[in-house]
Amino acid sequence: MSQTDAMKIPTPFWRSVEALNNFVYLVPEAATHYKAIGLKGSWMGYFASRSAPLGAASPELVIATFHGFAPHLVHRAIPDAWSFATPEAVLASRLELATGVLGKAVTAEQAAPLADALEKVVGGLDLAGKPLAAAHASLSLPPDDLERFWLLDAVVREYRGDCHIALLLAEGLNGVDANVLNVAAGRTFPNQQSLRGWSDEEWAAGKERLRERGWLDGAGQLTESGTAFRNELEDRTDQVCEAWMTDEAIAAAVDVTEDIRAAARALRTLFSPA
Amino acid sequence: MPTTKFWRSVEVLHDVVYFAPDAKARYEALGLKGYWMGYFASRSAPMGTPPPEMVIATFHGFAPRMVQRALPDAWSLASRDDILTARLDLARDTLAPATEAEGADTARVARELAAIVSGFNLAGKPLAAAHAALERPTDDTGLLWWAASAIREYRGDCHIAVLTAAGLDGVSANTLAVAAGLTAVEQRNMRGWTEDEWAAGYAQLASRGWVDADGTITESGRSARQQIEDATDRVCAAGMDREATGRAITVEEGLRTLARAVLKSGVVSFPNPTATQHP
Numbered sequence: 001m002s003q004t005d006a007m008k009i010p011t012p013f014w015r016s017v018e019a020l021n022n023f024v025y026l027v028p029e030a031a032t033h034y035k036a037i038g039l040k041g042s043w044m045g046y047f048a049s050r051s052a053p054l055g056a057a058s059p060e061l062v063i064a065t066f067h068g069f070a071p072h073l074v075h076r077a078i079p080d081a082w083s084f085a086t087p088e089a090v091l092a093s094r095l096e097l098a099t100g101v102l103g104k105a106v107t108a109e110q111a112a113p114l115a116d117a118l119e120k121v122v123g124g125l126d127l128a129g130k131p132l133a134a135a136h137a138s139l140s141l142p143p144d145d146l147e148r149f150w151l152l153d154a155v156v157r158e159y160r161g162d163c164h165i166a167l168l169l170a171e172g173l174n175g176v177d178a179n180v181l182n183v184a185a186g187r188t189f190p191n192q193q194s195l196r197g198w199s200d201e202e203w204a205a206g207k208e209r210l211r212e213r214g215w216l217d218g219a220g221q222l223t224e225s226g227t228a229f230r231n232e233l234e235d236r237t238d239q240v241c242e243a244w245m246t247d248e249a250i251a252a253a254v255d256v257t258e259d260i261r262a263a264a265r266a267l268r269t270l271f272s273p274a
Numbered sequence: 275m276p277t278t279k280f281w282r283s284v285e286v287l288h289d290v291v292y293f294a295p296d297a298k299a300r301y302e303a304l305g306l307k308g309y310w311m312g313y314f315a316s317r318s319a320p321m322g323t324p325p326p327e328m329v330i331a332t333f334h335g336f337a338p339r340m341v342q343r344a345l346p347d348a349w350s351l352a353s354r355d356d357i358l359t360a361r362l363d364l365a366r367d368t369l370a371p372a373t374e375a376e377g378a379d380t381a382r383v384a385r386e387l388a389a390i391v392s393g394f395n396l397a398g399k400p401l402a403a404a405h406a407a408l409e410r411p412t413d414d415t416g417l418l419w420w421a422a423s424a425i426r427e428y429r430g431d432c433h434i435a436v437l438t439a440a441g442l443d444g445v446s447a448n449t450l451a452v453a454a455g456l457t458a459v460e461q462r463n464m465r466g467w468t469e470d471e472w473a474a475g476y477a478q479l480a481s482r483g484w485v486d487a488d489g490t491i492t493e494s495g496r497s498a499r500q501q502i503e504d505a506t507d508r509v510c511a512a513g514m515d516r517e518a519t520g521r522a523i524t525v526e527e528g529l530r531t532l533a534r535a536v537l538k539s540g541v542v543s544f545p546n547p548t549a550t551q552h553p
Binding site for chain 1 (some may be wrong): 320322323324325326327328330331332333334335338378395396397398399402403406407431432434435436437438440441443444463482508509512513518
């Protein structure tokens with residue numbers, strides 16, 4: 001056994017990677033930022049900017065790779081978005097938004113070693129079965145350190161997302177089920193149903209399926225076994241992620257955890273000053 | 275739940291484009307170079323003009339270098355739309371004798387299969403999604419192949435999710451298929467793995483106790499391989515609504531008649547590199 005067999009990537013690594021990526025979709029300026037390149041509305045900005053690495057993707061491909069969104073929500077934005085702006089223009093615009101915000105929390109000097117570490121992580125990911133990570137990994141790396149850092153972080157974030165989706169599928173959880181479970185577990189917004197576009201009927205059917213599995217009680221509250229399953233799901237996602245990484249990539253992730261965590265903290269301070 | 279015979283019959287109909295004797299020549303006529311470039315470009319073109327990384331991700335099982343030899347070069351040698359048209363025409367021509375066989379009801383089977391595609395939950399199934407997004411052909415044979423392809427890739431996507439969740443990488447999945455006798459030993463070359471990578475794949479199986487020291491599959495290896503198939507079927511079933519599942523059951527007889535006619539024509543034989551079995 002090599003030493004890294006016993007090495008586990010700390011949870012804060014994955015959480016920090018996530019935080020350093022998803023702000024680009026959540027900051028208030030995201031709602032209007034993409035108007036400058038011709039996109040209409042905040043949802044179109046979201047779907048187009050996250051899927052642009054796939055090329056001018058069909059709505060079906062976005063539904064497949066994002067998992068969790070009601071198809072009609074995607075259809076409202078895609079493929080129309082591609083008639084207003086090219087994927088290349090959308091990608092450039094997303095990177096500009098990302099680094100504009102991130103630059104207030106992380107300097108280029110701080111970003112350079114983080115980017116170098118993430119480059120080692122990304123170099124050791126097995127992309128088979130990870131489509132959104134693969135699409136992000138296919139983008140050419142910009143010379144600017146802050147941009148490079150954000151883009152590499154996005155690859156790792158989508159890598160974990162792809163692993164999570166594979167696990168959800170293997171567990172027989174579809175998009176609505178996964179969201180119902182997250183709301184019941186208090187892991188996401190209470191209005192997640194409308195944020196993901198699910199109808200009352202679809203949402204109720206999702207609740208019913210979780211009830212049948214014993215994860216929700218009659219009142220729609222998470223049961224003990226539901227709680228256990230949901231907690232385990234995160235650990236198992238981490239395990240799947242690690243199973244597809246080289247020892248070198250795992251070691252690089254372990255080594256950079258404290259520094260990337262500091263960057264994520266600095267970013268958070270921007271939004272909620274102490 | 276759709277039966278094993280349903281999935282295997284769909285696979286036979288879809289696979290004609292890979293095993294047709296003139297597959298290589300058709301794509302070369304467009305400017306693509308060699309069988310494998312035609313294969314990678316034609317199967318991935320429903321996604322657009324994807325970079326090699328996307329194809330490595332969605333095809334699963336191929337050595338990255340093999341994909342990189344074909345893509346993205348293919349996209350500069352032929353247009354994506356021409357590749358898709360050539361592929362559909364190849365399917366039509368190759369399936370034609372089977373659709374004229376006695377008892378074949380191509381129109382009905384095509385319609386039913388297309389309705390099944392409409393009932394798929396595509397979340398987490400990228401290659402099926404890309405195929406489902408292609409325009410539906412209006413002729414029976416074209417529609418038959420269109421639908422069979424979306425359904426075949428749907429099961430493939432579900433299978434890949436199971437492999438991913440199980441931590442089984444591309445080379446191990448292939449060594450397991452060979453050890454289980456599902457495909458021939460030339461599989462290593464067919465998927466582009468080096469001898470070292472192949473040996474590492476066997477070593478992974480050995481560490482799980484699925485093959486013994488000389489690479490022979492063990493009882494627990496057989497059972498694991500069967501569990502992967504069973505899990506794939508469950509994942510597929512979970513993404514189908516009641517109506518789609520019902521159609522899969524009622525269309526099975528007509529579908530098998532067509533699949534048998536294809537097999538009789540000799541285009542698809544077993545074992546083959548897809549590692550699927552006789553329906």
